[in-house]
Amino acid sequence: MSLDPATVRRIARLARIRVEDAAVPRLQGELNNILGWIEQLSEVDVEGVAPLTGGAQIALRMRGDAVTDGGYPERILANAPDRAGEFFAVPKVVE
Amino acid sequence: MTYTLEGSTGSWEVVVGLEVHAQVISQSKLFSGAATDFGSTPNTQVSFVDAAFPGMLPVLNEECVAQAVRTGLGIGAHINLMSRFDRKNYFYADLPSGYQISQFEHPIVGAGAIEIELADGSTKKIGVTRLHLEQDAGKSLHDQHSTKSYIDLNRCGVALMEIVSEPDMRSPEEAGAYLRKLRTVLRYLGTCDGNMEEGSMRADVNVSVRKHGEPFRTRCEVKNVNSIRFVQQAVEAEAKRQIEVWEGGGTVLQETRLYDPSRGETRSMRSKEDAHDYRYFPDPDLLPLVLDEAWVESLRAELPELPDAKRARFMREYGIPFYDSGVLVAEQVIADFYESVATGRDGKMAANWVIGDFFAGLNRTGHSIENSPVSAAALGRLLDLMADSTINGRIAKDVLEAMMDTGEDPASIIDARGLRQVTDTGAIDQAVDAVLAANPDKLAEYKAGKEKLFGFFVGQVMKAMAGKGNPALVNEALKNKLG
């Protein structure tokens, strides 16, 4: 599988990373190089193998339903690059 | 009666499936300890986890899991003892982590069904494909500033159940009935308050049309419709649009649309340029969710009586008809109210009074059943006063009106207003005599064979007695005099 320039742009778009047109060929080369290398996994026989999804081999723990967090809007908003009073602010989104 | 829409090429069938997002009733959020109350000051119910600060991790709320299981059990669905949380990746201003934790491949609840009832009295089973748990997003406010959108994360991370139906509905009416029934069941279970105005229940409506006998055609998803009426309108508007497209030689494109109630039409959501590619994968911060079968069974054992079962029982125990029992079980509070009135009394009579005069009184005075001035106990006492002939049915209607207005006990109203039924035969005879004396012409007609006039005399006597005469005794006295 080899990435074409359109795919590189599509991936960058999905990842929300701006890529200048001039940078596409370089990125395409780098990504194809890595993808070509990881291609080696196709030689492993994985027939009937159950995928290992996580690092921990335990079942999920649950917590009780109690309000134990929140209630500190100033600490939530303190690092915001742009805020309007009690809200975060972003350029207007048109739906 | 099949619902069809007529186009220029003939009649079309409408196919509807619903994805309902129901907010889970819980104190805290699905993966964080922040509160879930509606209408709080912006960004006060937000933890660092909800705002996706660096290094923050989700921890699952057991009660939200229990609520999903209860709901699954309530719709007779299969509970998956092994389920998993996945990340659905996309960027949006009110989605802080850049992914929604949801359940994609392995939902907690599998297939179930909901039975709906239609206006003609028929019933229909609507399949439920699955139910899964996921996080709600925050709220974007677009109308506060000319060039900015404001973000409030209070709702972000609140648990939702996404309940997906099969494309089993064939009309706006069926879609509405499904939503009402689902809401009733959720409320009975106490797993969602079903409040569509506050957004705690929202529907995505999948609509397609086809000619009879055809396979399904392309569907469109009308997103986030927030009332049952609008869902029904949206189904019709979207179906009509699609028929026009097909009949105009065009092709319906699979897309996401919005319903605009003010114009009564759906419109395409400003296309988000790139096709969605959510890149689902198992959330590595969470392990597979494994439920203990005994725990599921203990939740099953604690389930309340659900509307269908309650309706059947009401019909059986109280002898009330199918339609009336349906009205009484539509909401748990009504059912509870009715049952407390009916217990130890004539169930049919209790049903008539609750559905009739009591509901009319609530309506007239603008009360809901929750804040009714007349308690179930007070209404019960009124029925008792009828049963022991303290008042007659006609007077009871007036007493109930007074109870609605004043909140007073029926007995004190009856005493204060002197409404006790007159059973003194002397007084009744006196009134009968006076009426007959005052209407010689009618008496003559009666005697000449116009027996229908008997009712006229009863009315006149009751009127003379200000409605308080015991109807049976008045009848008897009249019969004697008229011989």
Added chain:
Amino acid sequence: MFSDLSIVEAASALRRRDFSARELTQAHVDAVAALNPRLNAFITETPELALARADAADAALAAGTAGPLAGIPLAIKDLFCTEGVRTTAASRILGNFIPPYESTVTANLLRDGAVFLGKANLDEFAMGSSNMTSAFGPVANPWQRAGSNAVLVPGGSSGGSAAAVAARIAMGATGTDTGGSIRQPAAFCGIAGIKPTYGRCSRWGIVAFASSLDQAGAFARTVGDCAVLLGSMAGFDAKDSTSVERPVPDYLAATKRGVRGLRIGVPREYRMEGMNPDVERLWQSGLQWLRDAGAEIVDVSLPHTKYGLATYYIVAPAEASSNLARYDGVRFGVRQDGVDLIDLYERTRAEGFGDEVKRRIMIGTYVLSAGYYDAYYLRAQKVRALILKDFSEAFARVDALLTPTAPTGAFAQGEKMDDPIAMYLNDVFTVPASMAGVPGMSVPAGLDHQGLPLGLQVIGRPFDEETVFAVSQVIEDAAGFSAVPQVRAGA
């Protein structure tokens, strides 16, 4: 001289009041001030906070309420969120981020009285094996090749932590290890470093790279010091769903167990074609030391070893592409304005992330995308299951494994820079244990022909860090590693 003390020695000297915590911390603060301009091991220095903590330690020592790490000056990898102290992950995008919370691991260290000298440099978002990807500049390895002034890399991603400990400007340090980020820099810098079992240390408050692999661990100059640090850092945390509820054993006691009667496995697939002869020779020495100490050496096979790296370079970028989506310039971090929200996101992330991070996000996005998930991500998870199976089968026969930590000693800044894959190969020996979630430790064991330190890796069963420490201690004792880097405090 403070710079030659171990943590274990310093802790008892402090209790004897041979010197004060303030004196010990002041000496390290001064050493940081003197050497950091050359090493760039710290992104943020916090001398005032350190001295205040030292005074508190002195008070606790006087009152008899001191914790086990009271007054011990440490470097904290700048991936651990520290309340009120800037935490950058070595990225421009977090260049101004001040966490309003303390990570569980650093909170545990603070509970035990530790003193934080500042935030240590690393590869951006822990993605790298050389510390060359930091937005705050590369870290210099305190070691140099004999007869050369070329500046060498300290390894990565925890390069600042390793360099600070090696140069004796910190007594110990925290690190995180996703595919070798503690073990490889420990080897490059001639110090000890342990990555415990996945789930042993809480990940809460650590900037996430790859959630199913990330694990915090410790650096120090001795195995015993690592045992003490890990004992403080580890423990169950209800805020991390992958944290494991198990008591933390006395790791320092475990270092004294010896290896008599243990079976030590030598995975044959780690003996690779064209292996560095210095590394090969040191490995053989390590096996001999263990044999001499009474262990039995057993050949084992980990057949999927060669696929570890490729698997890692699918799983880790996939998770990272999702974990790093939160850096969007909306709630924290550095924003670049845009004409609309999408433009803001794209500019913020293009400017905020460095090339390696962007590369990995794009690889991760691609392998998860529609049509490729099964071929890449799902297949990688299956190979990961096979790698875990390899280890489980080996651990049915042996108590621990001994391998080299890295294929070579440290290389120079600028070398291997234009070939990401050559860089990735640094982790060929460390990645399999990460994929399996098992504990691994690098112990300095000797020098190569250029005079650069090399490490040996001890890999243990899940949650059996005790055996890892026992074996590592035997190697440390037998190796008698006493070489010191050219750049160091007190030199």
